[in-house]
Amino acid sequence: MVMEVLVETQNIRKSYEKQNLFIKKREQVSAVNGVSLKIQKGCSIGLVGESGSGKSTLGRMTAGLETPTEGDVLFRGRPISNISLRKMRPLRRNIQMIFQNSSSVFDTSYTVGESIAEVIKNSEQVSKTECLEKIETILEQVGLDALYAQRNPKELSGGQRQRVNIARALVLHPEFVVCDEPVSSLDYSLRKQILTLLNDLRNKFGLTYLFITHDLNCVPYVCDMMAIMYAGKIMEQIDLKKKSMQDALHPYTNLLLSCIPAKMPSERKKCTMESIIDTTVIPDSRHCCRFFPRCPYCTERCINEEPLLKEVASGHFVACHIV
Numbered sequence: 001m002v003m004e005v006l007v008e009t010q011n012i013r014k015s016y017e018k019q020n021l022f023i024k025k026r027e028q029v030s031a032v033n034g035v036s037l038k039i040q041k042g043c044s045i046g047l048v049g050e051s052g053s054g055k056s057t058l059g060r061m062t063a064g065l066e067t068p069t070e071g072d073v074l075f076r077g078r079p080i081s082n083i084s085l086r087k088m089r090p091l092r093r094n095i096q097m098i099f100q101n102s103s104s105v106f107d108t109s110y111t112v113g114e115s116i117a118e119v120i121k122n123s124e125q126v127s128k129t130e131c132l133e134k135i136e137t138i139l140e141q142v143g144l145d146a147l148y149a150q151r152n153p154k155e156l157s158g159g160q161r162q163r164v165n166i167a168r169a170l171v172l173h174p175e176f177v178v179c180d181e182p183v184s185s186l187d188y189s190l191r192k193q194i195l196t197l198l199n200d201l202r203n204k205f206g207l208t209y210l211f212i213t214h215d216l217n218c219v220p221y222v223c224d225m226m227a228i229m230y231a232g233k234i235m236e237q238i239d240l241k242k243k244s245m246q247d248a249l250h251p252y253t254n255l256l257l258s259c260i261p262a263k264m265p266s267e268r269k270k271c272t273m274e275s276i277i278d279t280t281v282i283p284d285s286r287h288c289c290r291f292f293p294r295c296p297y298c299t300e301r302c303i304n305e306e307p308l309l310k311e312v313a314s315g316h317f318v319a320c321h322i323v
Ligand SMILES: Nc1ncnc2c1ncn2[C@@H]1O[C@H](COP(=O)(O)OP(=O)(O)OP(=O)(O)O)[C@@H](O)[C@H]1O
Pocket: 016, 017, 018, 029, 030, 031, 049, 050, 051, 052, 053, 054, 055, 056, 057, 058, 214
């Protein structure tokens, strides 16, 4: 069966200008460094990597909230990166984002209902009664009583606020949702509840997720594909319907896996990276493996030639010369 590609990034790059306080000069920071990704309709792809690897920047570009410096993002085969606001408006309801920090994304001068109503009214003309019905329905779908519409976000717990956040993103029934660390600000006990909710909503509405996280533990719960990002590049991609996370081959993915605290010490993946010196030095070159300064298996070739993402088994892609 041929699956429909809903979102595609075509070798996208994003650099920012930053003031270097030490040398008192402006310099370029490459946040995303040539990422080509196809997200199939109904798929949930987990984008994993450490802080600063470019996950959120990639997420914002796929959501059309940021323009790539190079390359393009396609939604249903149509480029969306450089289109006018007028052309983007009808697409906006189809592409939504759930943000990381549930408390700071609300305007506390609005009630929960008013903040959901704002999203609805920005996208369609509805009567007051229709709007109220939509608000009540979506609140119930995210597991909150309709009465929460009258509450102020300040009066809600972190978990309830994140449910409202999800309600705002889903009230227009989008097709594609970028979830940027949706559970990282929550207690461990609440994380599973929100992940279960995201799964249920995905099944109910046939949603497609780009699920950004630095926590590999979340991935098997919500994702059927995993992409590992390092220094703005995808290092490994695994179709979790065909292979498990533990089948990872890239030294960086194995480093991340070795950091997951296992329930039983015997289940812990052995860290093969004892020799790694954790350094923040990332080579600013398009002609080498960006992981080479941290890789114990680094060869001359890794310093001189950038490894491309290659299929090593069905549904399993790795960008590493030694694999
Ligand atoms: N608006 C911006 N202006 C300048 N630099 C930025 C901007 N946004 C991101 N960056 C830089 O781009 C790089 C990637 O940042 P990004 O937030 O995408 O990473 P991340 O993997 O999502 O990190 P985290 O998990 O900490 O959110 C970082 O070096 C960051 O400082």
